[in-house]
Amino acid sequence: MQAESLTGPQKNAVRSAKQYLSMQGFSRDGLIQQLSSDYGDGYKVADATVAVDSLNIDWNKQAVRSAKQYLSMRGFSCEGLIQQLSSSAGGKYTVSQATYGAQQAGACE
Numbered sequence: 371m372q373a374e375s376l377t378g379p380q381k382n383a384v385r386s387a388k389q390y391l392s393m394q395g396f397s398r399d400g401l402i403q404q405l406s407s408d409y410g411d412g413y414k415v416a417d418a419t420v421a422v423d424s425l426n427i428d429w430n431k432q433a434v435r436s437a438k439q440y441l442s443m444r445g446f447s448c449e450g451l452i453q454q455l456s457s458s459a460g461g462k463y464t465v466s467q468a469t470y471g472a473q474q475a476g477a478c479e
Contacts, residue, residue, distance in 0.1 A: 376424060383413045383421030391427070395435030397455075398422060399462040433463045433471025441475055448478035 376384065383405050390396060390404055404410040405418035413421070433455060440446060440454055440461075455461040455468035463471065472478050 376420065377417070379413060379417045380421050380424070383411070383417050384424060386411050386413070387418075387421055387425060391432070394439060395432040395437075395461075397432060397436070397461050397463040397467065398427070398429055403462070429463070429467050430470045430474075433461070433467040434474040435471075436461050436463070437468075437471035437475035437477065441477060446472075446477055448472055451475070451477045 386405055387401055390401060396404065401422050402415065402418045405413045405421065406415045411418075436455060437451055440451060446454060451472040452465065452468045453460070455463045455471055456465045461468065469478075
């Protein structure tokens with residue numbers, strides 16, 4: 371979707387998404403949840419989804435960022451980190467993205 375076709379709230383959600391991504395790694399689902407949560411920015415889920423999908427984000431790269439952030443806080447086994455990254459209560463990455471992130475962050479053999 372072209373930026374020109376975004377609504378005002380969607381453009382604002384894009385700005386918010388870029389701010390979050392400048393601070394830490396996010397999965398697609400995690401970023402949409404952050405933008406649409408009452409504890410986050412409170413955007414409508416549809417607006418948050420359009421905003422996130424309008425950005426060109428390398429989700430594998432984000433998974434590596436998140437994996438490194440988790441490892442900076444505490445130790446994880448390879449499987450434990452993949453679980454944390456892919457958990458609905460954790461990073462919300464796909465298992466493939468979580469596996470890539472854990473491997474690239476050095477948690478796996």
